[in-house]
Amino acid sequence: MEYNTQPLEYFIESCRKNNLKVTPQRMAIFQALVQDGSHPNPEIIYNRVRAKHPTISFATVYKTLETFEKFGLITRVTRLHDTVRYDPEIEPHHHIICVKCRKVINLFDEGLNNLPVPREVTSSNHVVDYSVHFNVVCEDCNN
Amino acid sequence: MEYNTQPLEYFIESCRKNNLKVTPQRMAIFQALVQDGSHPNPEIIYNRVRAKHPTISFATVYKTLETFEKFGLITRVTRLHDTVRYDPEIEPHHHIICVKCRKVINLFDEGLNNLPVPREVTSSNHVVDYSVHFNVVCEDCNN
DNA sequence: TTTCCACAGAATAATCATTATCGTCTACTT
């Protein structure tokens, strides 16, 4: 179990490279994220950070995480978290997702439908389905 | 371009099988979803349906879509739409997502990191990255 | 050193998406 994939020194270095100031709050937010592999949401991070910085505000957490993501210091699991997106397609398929305009296009591909599922996945979980998310910048957004 | 993957007759049949009443509103909601491949959110569907059913309410649209999904008539692109989930991992990796408790676990797998990306994806898009989402019921939720 | 300025942070309001509640209606049972 190795969570500390991004040691603090690397984080600080990355901030410097991007002209981001390294503040105690930012370090705390980053550490709250790195401390485990739980993919926390802003609320959880906020609560963790409050232990050491009781006056920090929600907005700061949101803005900081957004900034980190913008500069590639962290990622988000999916970029489609703003609203539910429905699909009438119920057969196995995959998705092309434009990270700018959030357009979603279905992708049907036999090869992708038959990926070898790692044992790590099947060993302790019941797999419902899977789908490959291609995060792209689409033609329309590329101009 | 083939969107009508689920003709209306099949929809009606599926409703009957699941003891769901087939109402004009439900047909309209389903057709608003099937009419194109745009993966609309509830707001868009609401606006489309209002053309024929001006008195329909937002709540009905939400509840109906939820019902459809529950019975497997439609799907959602991702089940992590309720809140942003951050990840300190910036190297290519994949996700195991429990559809019940929404736990997310990173998955590192060389094979999955080197999938052949279909030409359909690369031809008109700039691929930022991709990630395989395994939707599962995790050990904890399986009891 | 002093002044200036941009960024960072805190507090708070506002917005947007979603869910819950409640009353009504209707088809179907008893």
Place this chain on the structure above:
DNA sequence: AAGTAGACGATAATGATTATTCTGTGGAAA
């Protein structure tokens, strides 16, 4: 005819996120 469950509409409530505004601070420039 009365009862019941599901469906619908109206609306309130909640929860997540974003915007706004003000204050502070550290370093660049004078």
